[in-house]
Amino acid sequence: MIHMSIVPPASVPLPGSLDLPPLPAEAPEADVHDRRAMRGVLGRFATGVTVLTAGRDTPRGMTANSFTSVSLEPAQVLVCVVKSAAIHRIVLAEQAFAVSVLSRDQEWVARHFADHSRPRGAAEFAGIDHEPGRHTGAPVLGHVQAWLECRLSAVHDGGDHTIFVGSVLGAGRASGEDPLLFLGGAFRRLAA
Numbered sequence: 001m002i003h004m005s006i007v008p009p010a011s012v013p014l015p016g017s018l019d020l021p022p023l024p025a026e027a028p029e030a031d032v033h034d035r036r037a038m039r040g041v042l043g044r045f046a047t048g049v050t051v052l053t054a055g056r057d058t059p060r061g062m063t064a065n066s067f068t069s070v071s072l073e074p075a076q077v078l079v080c081v082v083k084s085a086a087i088h089r090i091v092l093a094e095q096a097f098a099v100s101v102l103s104r105d106q107e108w109v110a111r112h113f114a115d116h117s118r119p120r121g122a123a124e125f126a127g128i129d130h131e132p133g134r135h136t137g138a139p140v141l142g143h144v145q146a147w148l149e150c151r152l153s154a155v156h157d158g159g160d161h162t163i164f165v166g167s168v169l170g171a172g173r174a175s176g177e178d179p180l181l182f183l184g185g186a187f188r189r190l191a192a
Contacts, residue, residue: 046182046183047066048101048145048179048181048182049179049182050063050101050102051063051102051113052064052087052091052099053130053138053140053141054090054091054096055137056094056137058122059121059124059125059139060087060121061124062085062087063111064079064080065182066079075168076165077099077148077150078164079099079163080158083160083161086120092155094138095151096136096137096138096151097149097166098133098140098148100141100144101144102141103145103174104177105180106144107180107187110180125139128142129143133149135149135169136149136150144174145173146171146174147171147172147173148168149168149170150168150169151166151167153166
């Protein structure tokens with residue numbers, strides 16, 4: 001069962017007033033209506049880097065850093081996907097997806113799945129170690145930090161994105177690898 005959630009628009013003022021100190025001078029308030037300014041603000045939050053995949057017969061992949069855990073009981077995660085992405089309709093049609101958490105040496109994989117000129121379908125995965133997931137059939141990448149296969153359990157509107165919540169059907173993790181990180185519009189690695 002897919003659930004949709006609608007909340008009041010952001011233009012609705014919050015009740016009550018807050019008595020807060022002024023913002024620090026080194027972090028002035030950004031214009032929340034300026035896309036570039038918001039990208040700069042949100043880009044200051046370091047994230048891991050994943051590849052979202054979906055599709056048994058016509059697989060698709062997409063680099064995503066808007067991924068997080070939601071719950072341990074039951075095990076759930078979420079990923080945000082721009083509505084115009086080809087994988088968006090595949091996730092909805094298949095009602096399932098997989099997430100591969102990339103390791104520090106897989107920046108090239110992240111760049112590949114972020115490249116809009118890459119081949120599509122099965123050719124998209126040529127030269128990339130992967131296998132169909134046991135639970136979903138979605139490609140699970142090799143040599144990754146961790147992987148999850150999920151059944152789509154909820155869909156929420158997120159402006160120009162859709163928030164896909166997945167119930168975890170299977171998962172695994174590697175040991176000893178450092179993650180690939182994303183911060184300030186660039187890929188990063190943990191310092192040795």
